[in-house]
Amino acid sequence: xxxxxxxxxxxxxxxxxxxxxxxxxxxxxxxxxxxxxxxxxxxxxxxxxxxxxxxxxxxxxxxxxxxxxxxxxxxxxxxxxxxxxxxxxxxxxxxxxxxxxxxxxxxxxxxxxxxxxxxxxxxxxxxxxxxxxxxxxxxxxxxxxxxxxxxxxxxxxxxxxxxxxxxxxxxxxxxxxxxxxxxxxxxxxxxxxxxxxxxxxxxxxxxxxxxxxxxxxxxxxxxxxxxxxxxxxxxxxxxxx
Amino acid sequence: xxxxxxxxxxxxxxxxxxxxxxxxxxxxxxxxxxxxxxxxxxxxxxxxxxxxxxxxxxxxxxxxxxxxxxxxxxxxxxxxxxxxxxxxxxxxxxxxxxxxxxxxxxxxxxxxxxxxxxxxxxxxxxxxxxxxxx
Numbered sequence: 001x002x003x004x005x006x007x008x009x010x011x012x013x014x015x016x017x018x019x020x021x022x023x024x025x026x027x028x029x030x031x032x033x034x035x036x037x038x039x040x041x042x043x044x045x046x047x048x049x050x051x052x053x054x055x056x057x058x059x060x061x062x063x064x065x066x067x068x069x070x071x072x073x074x075x076x077x078x079x080x081x082x083x084x085x086x087x088x089x090x091x092x093x094x095x096x097x098x099x100x101x102x103x104x105x106x107x108x109x110x111x112x113x114x115x116x117x118x119x120x121x122x123x124x125x126x127x128x129x130x131x132x133x134x135x136x137x138x139x140x141x142x143x144x145x146x147x148x149x150x151x152x153x154x155x156x157x158x159x160x161x162x163x164x165x166x167x168x169x170x171x172x173x174x175x176x177x178x179x180x181x182x183x184x185x186x187x188x189x190x191x192x193x194x195x196x197x198x199x200x201x202x203x204x205x206x207x208x209x210x211x212x213x214x215x216x217x218x219x220x221x222x223x224x225x226x227x228x229x230x231x232x233x234x235x236x237x238x239x240x241x
Numbered sequence: 242x243x244x245x246x247x248x249x250x251x252x253x254x255x256x257x258x259x260x261x262x263x264x265x266x267x268x269x270x271x272x273x274x275x276x277x278x279x280x281x282x283x284x285x286x287x288x289x290x291x292x293x294x295x296x297x298x299x300x301x302x303x304x305x306x307x308x309x310x311x312x313x314x315x316x317x318x319x320x321x322x323x324x325x326x327x328x329x330x331x332x333x334x335x336x337x338x339x340x341x342x343x344x345x346x347x348x349x350x351x352x353x354x355x356x357x358x359x360x361x362x363x364x365x366x367x368x369x370x371x372x373x374x375x
Contacts, residue, residue, distance in 0.1 A: 097250035159260020204270035224343030
């Protein structure tokens with residue numbers, strides 16, 4: 001497929017600036033050009049001050065989360081020409097504060113995860129006996145979540161309730177409940193059982209739609225509700241655990 | 242553990258209403274969410290309007306008769322149909338939210354939404370026909 005010139009309308013903001021602006025750049029794209037590659041080309045050829053986050057280029061690290069034409073995506077796996085638009089609007093993720101251009105602060109995101117005091121990356125029970133190469137103490141098993149923040153960006157409740165725990169943290173709490181590994185599953189439920197926890201979700205399912213790693217946060221939030229409902233009914237009728 | 246602090250976003254001040262209506266093209270979720278909020282607000286406003294209209298009864302038969310005359314105007318009947326749409330959407334989407342929240346139809350919530358909306362559409366058409374013919 002021949003190259004095609006695509007206009008990129010990119011969100012720009014530097015600290016101290018009154019308001020964000022959009023700069024437009026033209027980038028020749030072929031069928032393999034991803035949004036991340038195009039943004040790197042802009043930074044290399046047009047404006048070295050453009051700030052963006054990225055690392056692995058293959059949807060593993062979760063650092064290049066963006067809003068592309070209004071939808072939450074990992075920039076590294078979205079092919080520009082497949083978007084089918086002559087102009088591609090690139091913005092930072094929503095519901096997280098902008099640091100510079102396309103980079104948002106992940107402090108609120110990780111802060112909620114830390115609040116649970118349940119590490120998201122946990123020691124594997126299955127791999128402890130496995131041989132490890134010299135220099136590596138032990139393997140760890142990674143949960144599906146990339147911690148990219150796309151679910152938080154897509155959630156309509158995150159934009160209106162600052163105290164909402166959010167889909168990623170609630171999904172993490174459900175993982176603790178279904179696979180406690182020494183943690184207290186009831187404490188995980190307790191942590192989500194309030195007005196800004198799992199009950200705050202309004203079932204828009206945007207988090208599940210946005211998740212690039214099939215974590216299905218909305219389903220996990222509904223599972224939390226189901227367990228909490230069972231627990232409350234059990235306590236009410238005194239046949240609970 | 243210290244509670245996570247939300248940071249101010251100087252580039253994008255919070256606009257909760259905007260967040261409600263930040264619909265994502267062909268995605269269903271926020272459309273349903275936004276319509277649910279709109280119809281919820283609409284129904285709340287209607288409740289107070291309804292009470293206001295009922296208070297005409299206290300002003301005697303003439304006031305009520307004047308209102309009835311207005312209530313038969315086609316534009317007013319159209320408002321009735323919009324009201325029925327609001328009730329049906331809010332109620333049926335609420336059923337979806339309640340069922341999914343209880344763990345029923347979690348994986349098929351999209352289908353559940355469309356089935357309920359199909360039922361709602363049939364009820365809306367029948368209701369509109371009744372509103373304009375009775």
